Every structure is written in C-alpha cells, then in structure tokens.
Amino acid sequence: MLSAEEWDAVRLSLAVAGRSVLVSLLPAVLVAWALARGRFPGRMLLDAVVHLPLVVPPVVVGWGLLMLFGVRGPVGGPLNDWFGVRLVFTTEGAALATAVMSFPLIVRSVRLGLEGLDPGLEEAARTLGAGWLDRFLTVTLPLMSPGILAGAVTAFAAGLGEFGAVITFASNIPGETQTLPLAIYSATQSPGGEAAAGRLALVSFALALTGLLLAELLGRRLGRWLGRA
Amino acid sequence: MLEVAVRHRFPGFALEAEFGSPGAGVTALFGPSGCGKSTILAAVAGLLRPEAGRVVAGGEVLLDTARGVSVAPERRRCGVVFQDARLFPHLSVASNLRYGLRRAPRGATTDAEGPGFGEVVELLGLGGLLGRRPLGLSGGERQRVALGRALLARPRLLLMDEPLAALDAGRRAEVLPFLARLRDAAGLPILYVTHALDEVDALADRLVLLEAGRVLAAGTVEALAARADLPALARRRDAGAVIGCTVLAQDAARGLTRLGFEGGELVVAQRPGLAVGTRLRLRLRARDVAVATEAPRGISMHNILPARLEAVVTAGEAEAMLRLRVGPTALLARVTRDSVGRLGLAPGMAVFALVKSIAFDHAGPG
Structure with a gap:
C-alpha cells in the first residue's frame, strides 16, 4: 500500500516523536515542578521562555536552533569539535527540534496535574516519616502521573506532525529527517504526487486518532488505579 | 512529658502560647476558630516554623529557635490526624496503614514497641476495609483509617487537628468511641484540637483554653469547667x-x-x-x-x-x-x-x- 520511501517517513516520524518525548519528559517534569511549587526570582521569566515555542513561528524556533546548534554555533561548535556530534540535518536534530516545540505542551499538562494535587498529602507523608525523595516517589509522582501521561501523549501526537522547526533545522532529507508532514509536503510539490500525499495524510490521521484513543484508555485505567474513578 | 511554647505573628494576629502536659492522656486545645490552636499543632508537628518557640517531647528537643534547633517533621515522630484525613488515594487502606509503619524507626532506641498492625486493625474495626480504596470510604471510616495510620507510625505523641469537625453528627458519634479506645490503648500524650465541648468532656484529661492567640487558662477539665470566671467557657449554652x-x-x-x-x-x-x-x-x-x-x-x-x-x-x-x-x-x-x-x-x-x-x-x- 505504501512505498518503501513512504514507510520510511512513517517510521521516521514515530522515531523522531518518540525520541523527542524521551528527551523532554524529565526536564519538563522538573520545570513544571519548579513553576508550580517554586518561589524563586525569575519564575515568571522562566514561565514565559518555556511557553515561547507555542507562540513564536516554528520557523523562528528552527532558525534559533540553527544559530545555537549549527556546526559554528556556540553549542553546536563544541559538540562537533569535541565529541563529533552533529545535530543539523540529522534524525537527532529533527528530534531536538520536535522536543523544543512540544516541551511547553508537556510542561503545561504536568503542571496542571501538580496544581490539582493536594499539598496536604505530602505533608501527611512527611509526618509519617517520609523524606523528600521518598515522598516524591511514593506520593507526588504517582498522583501526578495522569498529568505526565497526558503530556507525553499530546507531545508525541504533536511531534508526529512537527513541520516548521524540523524543516528549518534538520532539512528535508528522505530517510534521515523527512518525517510524515515533510513527506506530504514534498509529495504535494512533485507532479503526480497527489495520491502519495493522500495516502500519507490518511496515515497521519490514523496515527493521531490511535494516539488519542490510547491516551484516553490509559488515562482511565490510571484514574482507576489512583482511586479517582 | 510535653512542653510547648510558640510565638508567631500573622498579619493582624499574634500567637503567643505556652503550656505543658505531664504525660500520657489527652490535652485538649480548646477555643473558637482562629484562636491559633491549629497553628500550635502545626508548629509541634514541624509543618510550620514559628518565629520563636520551643517544643520538648519525652525529653527530646524538637524545636528550640533560641538554639537554632528544628528537627525535620519526618524525624519528629509526631503522628498527625488531620481534619480531612488526608489518606493517600492511590493506596489501599492496608497500604495507607502500613505507610508510617514501614518508615518507623526499628529497634528499642526510644520506647517499647507500639501496637502491631493486627492490633490496630482490631482496635479501630478496620478489618473489613483493608482492601478498599479511601475514595470508597465514608467520612467516619476514613478518619478511623487516619487514626490507625498515625498510631502505626510509632509516634512519640499524637496530634489531632479537629478530627471530627468535618463529620456530621451521626459519623461523629460513630468515631468518638474509637477515639476513646485509641486514647486508652495508645498510652501516648495526645494533643487534641477542637472547638466542641462534648469532645472535650468525652476525651480530654486536661484543657488548654485559648482565645485570640493566648492561653486563658490551663488545667484539668474538671477544674476549668468549674470556674465561673472564664467567659470563653461561661458564655456557651452548654457551660x-x-x-x-x-x-x-x-x-x-x-x-x-x-x-x-x-x-x-x-x-x-x-x-x-x-x-x-x-x-x-x-x-x-x-x-x-x-x-x-x-x-x-x-x-x-x-x-x-x-x-x-x-x-x-x-x-x-x-x-x-x-x-x-x-x-x-x-x-x-x-x-x-x-x-x-x-x-x-x-x-x-x-x-x-x-x-x-x-x-x-x-x-x-x-
């Protein structure tokens, strides 16, 4: 049904979105924690910076990454010179661009979960002898897991379709950085590509729907496990 | 033996209270809402750090701001029963009960072993609830589980912050006898915050009468109830x-x-x-x-x-x-x-x- 090249795009999209979630999940949980519970100078600034990718054109984010992580950039230069790691025009680079774009989605979702969590429960754990890590692992983390799950699924689904930042930072290389939306774009640009574009669009649609249904199902199970339902 | 002295200022309200309690038995902190009784409890538990204060329980200094001592709440071994129970919703009743027990210090460093899991379940009538989740419990059942959870953490003292205030009359009547049994079985000093005189009568040995952040009077329940000069008590219909x-x-x-x-x-x-x-x-x-x-x-x-x-x-x-x-x-x-x-x-x-x-x-x- 799909050509080898089209399957590549599907596989690549899943790989890029998956990696982006893996990369951003832990920092996003920490940032959400700091924003929800922390009282430090610059909290509002951090809040604004985290949310920038939601409001800045994705092309601008891609351009910013290019400036920072390009082989002559302040971060990309040393990475390339010292470790031989190059991010521009690579799958890893596509994952990085996707991670930056979906970061605020995870932060928002985790933070919502955290703000709905009664701090009194952590106090109760404390009076029962639980130190901070113990409390975090046995009370806070389980109770915020629905927020983390929802954030991860949303970020994954959105990551499958990230276009602007990826094409700017990682370019449109079949088999390397050509994810589903980039493949669809290329198909629409080539003569006679309408059929391929249609097939890929259907795949996109099916993946998104499956993701959302799965998230709903997992969320319900988690809710029951947490004693909410 | 328990000594408590707390001084703390809130906007528009100053708390300055000092009292002692000779040992096992219930000391009720009694007064109207906003008199500072819950703040005192939080300071003893370590959940609030007062501007100045000293808390000594069983010979161990838990807080002494003058000497810069403040033991972390998780190491104070003060079992707290909150008004809203605060059971962990993702854990079964049994796991809630064992939460403190698992973290209790082992060995006979301080005092004799407290009652075991089975004993507490028996004492508070929790046998039929062990596999259930807190959400499915009635208010009274939740509060009984919270009592057991606090007791099983092997505390050196129990702090109860209006444990019956969130319950309707029927539930209160259901939990009150369990509280009395727990008091007799635990053999611990208990600080009991309340604004209900009937709870004082049913449970307390001693009374600390608070008004607007100050101790008006302290003594045995009988001695204080017989005083005609305490408006906080005398004004009440059931004085x-x-x-x-x-x-x-x-x-x-x-x-x-x-x-x-x-x-x-x-x-x-x-x-x-x-x-x-x-x-x-x-x-x-x-x-x-x-x-x-x-x-x-x-x-x-x-x-x-x-x-x-x-x-x-x-x-x-x-x-x-x-x-x-x-x-x-x-x-x-x-x-x-x-x-x-x-x-x-x-x-x-x-x-x-x-x-x-x-x-x-x-x-x-x-």
Whole structure:
C-alpha cells in the first residue's frame, strides 16, 4: 500500500516523536515542578521562555536552533569539535527540534496535574516519616502521573506532525529527517504526487486518532488505579 | 512529658502560647476558630516554623529557635490526624496503614514497641476495609483509617487537628468511641484540637483554653469547667461543671439510677445500660442548675443538694454565674442578676442547688 520511501517517513516520524518525548519528559517534569511549587526570582521569566515555542513561528524556533546548534554555533561548535556530534540535518536534530516545540505542551499538562494535587498529602507523608525523595516517589509522582501521561501523549501526537522547526533545522532529507508532514509536503510539490500525499495524510490521521484513543484508555485505567474513578 | 511554647505573628494576629502536659492522656486545645490552636499543632508537628518557640517531647528537643534547633517533621515522630484525613488515594487502606509503619524507626532506641498492625486493625474495626480504596470510604471510616495510620507510625505523641469537625453528627458519634479506645490503648500524650465541648468532656484529661492567640487558662477539665470566671467557657449554652460519678445503684422499681460523686448523690431517670460501679463523667449545665435559699418542698425535682455559695460572677448584661460547693465538688449555676438581688445572694451563703436535668449526651468515661 505504501512505498518503501513512504514507510520510511512513517517510521521516521514515530522515531523522531518518540525520541523527542524521551528527551523532554524529565526536564519538563522538573520545570513544571519548579513553576508550580517554586518561589524563586525569575519564575515568571522562566514561565514565559518555556511557553515561547507555542507562540513564536516554528520557523523562528528552527532558525534559533540553527544559530545555537549549527556546526559554528556556540553549542553546536563544541559538540562537533569535541565529541563529533552533529545535530543539523540529522534524525537527532529533527528530534531536538520536535522536543523544543512540544516541551511547553508537556510542561503545561504536568503542571496542571501538580496544581490539582493536594499539598496536604505530602505533608501527611512527611509526618509519617517520609523524606523528600521518598515522598516524591511514593506520593507526588504517582498522583501526578495522569498529568505526565497526558503530556507525553499530546507531545508525541504533536511531534508526529512537527513541520516548521524540523524543516528549518534538520532539512528535508528522505530517510534521515523527512518525517510524515515533510513527506506530504514534498509529495504535494512533485507532479503526480497527489495520491502519495493522500495516502500519507490518511496515515497521519490514523496515527493521531490511535494516539488519542490510547491516551484516553490509559488515562482511565490510571484514574482507576489512583482511586479517582 | 510535653512542653510547648510558640510565638508567631500573622498579619493582624499574634500567637503567643505556652503550656505543658505531664504525660500520657489527652490535652485538649480548646477555643473558637482562629484562636491559633491549629497553628500550635502545626508548629509541634514541624509543618510550620514559628518565629520563636520551643517544643520538648519525652525529653527530646524538637524545636528550640533560641538554639537554632528544628528537627525535620519526618524525624519528629509526631503522628498527625488531620481534619480531612488526608489518606493517600492511590493506596489501599492496608497500604495507607502500613505507610508510617514501614518508615518507623526499628529497634528499642526510644520506647517499647507500639501496637502491631493486627492490633490496630482490631482496635479501630478496620478489618473489613483493608482492601478498599479511601475514595470508597465514608467520612467516619476514613478518619478511623487516619487514626490507625498515625498510631502505626510509632509516634512519640499524637496530634489531632479537629478530627471530627468535618463529620456530621451521626459519623461523629460513630468515631468518638474509637477515639476513646485509641486514647486508652495508645498510652501516648495526645494533643487534641477542637472547638466542641462534648469532645472535650468525652476525651480530654486536661484543657488548654485559648482565645485570640493566648492561653486563658490551663488545667484539668474538671477544674476549668468549674470556674465561673472564664467567659470563653461561661458564655456557651452548654457551660457547666464537669464531675466524675460512679453508678451506685439501679432502682428498677422506681425507675431510677443513683449516681455518687464526691460530696453527694444524684438521681436520674433509669439508664439500664450502666452497670453498678461504672465510672463516668457528667456535665451539669449551669443553665440547668437553679438555687434556693430554703429547702424547697413539694417539688418534682429529685436533686436538691445543700451547697455553699462561693462566688457570684457577672455573666453578660442580665445574668450571673454562681459557683457552688457541694462538699469538695464545684457546681455552676446560671441565674438572672435580678435573682441575685432578690435573694440577696452573696459568697459564703448556704443555699440549695436544684439540678433540673443532667446532660448524658456529653457523658464520657471517667
């Protein structure tokens, strides 16, 4: 049904979105924690910076990454010179661009979960002898897991379709950085590509729907496990 | 042995309270909402750091701001029972109960082992709930689980912050006996925050009376209840002396129960449930006690006690609180100021105390 090249795009999209979630999940949980519970100078600034990718054109984010992580950039230069790691025009680079774009989605979702969590429960754990890590692992983390799950699924689904930042930072290389939306774009640009574009669009649609249904199902199970339902 | 001294300022409110408690038994912190009683509890638990304060429990200094000592709450071993139970919703009742137990210090470093898991489950009647989640429990059941969870953490003292305040009357009546059993079984000092006098009567040994952030008075429940000069207590509708009684006899033929107290006897409509010899504590509400300067005759009341008038204290615009002695026992009577003038009531007079009724709904084990 799909050509080898089209399957590549599907596989690549899943790989890029998956990696982006893996990369951003832990920092996003920490940032959400700091924003929800922390009282430090610059909290509002951090809040604004985290949310920038939601409001800045994705092309601008891609351009910013290019400036920072390009082989002559302040971060990309040393990475390339010292470790031989190059991010521009690579799958890893596509994952990085996707991670930056979906970061605020995870932060928002985790933070919502955290703000709905009664701090009194952590106090109760404390009076029962639980130190901070113990409390975090046995009370806070389980109770915020629905927020983390929802954030991860949303970020994954959105990551499958990230276009602007990826094409700017990682370019449109079949088999390397050509994810589903980039493949669809290329198909629409080539003569006679309408059929391929249609097939890929259907795949996109099916993946998104499956993701959302799965998230709903997992969320319900988690809710029951947490004693909410 | 517990010593507490706390000073803390909030916007528009200053707390400065100091009290002690000799050991096992319930010390009730009693006062209106916003008098600072919950703040004191939070300071003892370590959940609030007061500007200045000192907390010593069982010889161990938990807080001493003067010396810069403040033990972390997780190492204070103060079992806290919150008004809203605060059970962990993602854990079963059994796991909630074991949460503190698992983290309790092992070995006999401080005191003897507390009651075991099975004992606590038995004591609080939790056997049927162990596999359930907190969400499916009634308010009363939740509070019983919270009591067990706190007790199983092997605390050196128990702190209870209005544990019954969120429950309706039926649930309160359901949990109160469990609290009394826990008090007797735990053998721990318990600080009990409440604004309900019936909980004080049923549970407390000692009372710390708080108003607007200060300690008005502290002492045994009996001693404080018999004081006519404490407006925080005297203003209440159910103000009155608390006396310890023993059931002397059940007179089925006349349908009466005889109760003895130090200095006299009371007769009440028969309460067959009380075995002879049972000790209990009764509140004689001041508004249910009248006085007469001569022995009344031809009167339906059973309880006419010769008494000596000790003090007359003005209570409000038109009323006065009288403190009477029947032998060593003090009673309070609330009369109008007009009556004081009409009868020429003055300290030292011999009078008769007429007890109209006795509030059994406030009865607690003596």
